[in-house]
Amino acid sequence: MTIDTPEKDSFLQELHRTSGGEARTHVSMYKLGESLGLTRSEASALSEDLIIDGYVELQTLSGAISITQEGLAAIGITAEVSPPQDFPQISGEEIITDNDSQLLNRVIDKVRHCTFSTDTDLAQLEELLIDLKTLEIQLLSSRPKTTIVHAILTSIKEEIRQHAASDALSNLEAELESLVNLNN
Numbered sequence: 001m002t003i004d005t006p007e008k009d010s011f012l013q014e015l016h017r018t019s020g021g022e023a024r025t026h027v028s029m030y031k032l033g034e035s036l037g038l039t040r041s042e043a044s045a046l047s048e049d050l051i052i053d054g055y056v057e058l059q060t061l062s063g064a065i066s067i068t069q070e071g072l073a074a075i076g077i078t079a080e081v082s083p084p085q086d087f088p089q090i091s092g093e094e095i096i097t098d099n100d101s102q103l104l105n106r107v108i109d110k111v112r113h114c115t116f117s118t119d120t121d122l123a124q125l126e127e128l129l130i131d132l133k134t135l136e137i138q139l140l141s142s143r144p145k146t147t148i149v150h151a152i153l154t155s156i157k158e159e160i161r162q163h164a165a166s167d168a169l170s171n172l173e174a175e176l177e178s179l180v181n182l183n184n
Contacts, residue, residue, distance in 0.1 A: 026064035
């Protein structure tokens with residue numbers, strides 16, 4: 001299958017550039033369209049066409065998309081198959097261990113760094129900061145509970161998923177997904 005319009009080609013090229021060619025990296029279709037001078041409805045319509053063609057995959061209902069292997073092939077890119085990243089996980093014990101606490105403090109730092117170095121709106125920043133403070137307070141407890149930490153991480157992950165438009169945020173979302181899935 002070939003790309004039938006220059007607009008689709010430009011959109012796919014920009015999606016590839018923005019995602020670094022990673023099929024599992026999510027990019028906001030609206031921010032992608034905005035970077036190409038498209039309105040939200042134009043970006044949505046173009047994305048729908050590319051989804052139907054099999055070049056793009058919808059990742060979230062809020063408009064995050066990713067390029068497929070077919071999309072990469074359509075723009076002449078041979079996809080490198082990379083093994084899934086192995087992210088560290090919290091232990092799954094009822095009470096957070098010292099190692100878990102160190103890992104969570106690194107995650108807190110990453111979330112702060114990624115959200116403050118990207119185009120994050122005030123409402124999202126506020127939500128993330130409240131969740132981060134809640135996590136920090138839980139870690140100050142003499143017996144921080146894994147179930148509470150899990151709920152906070154899920155909240156942070158969902159907030160990032162709704163707004164992930166950069167490689168850093170998408171990678172952070174994947175790391176949080178790993179932390180939240182305690183049974184892996």
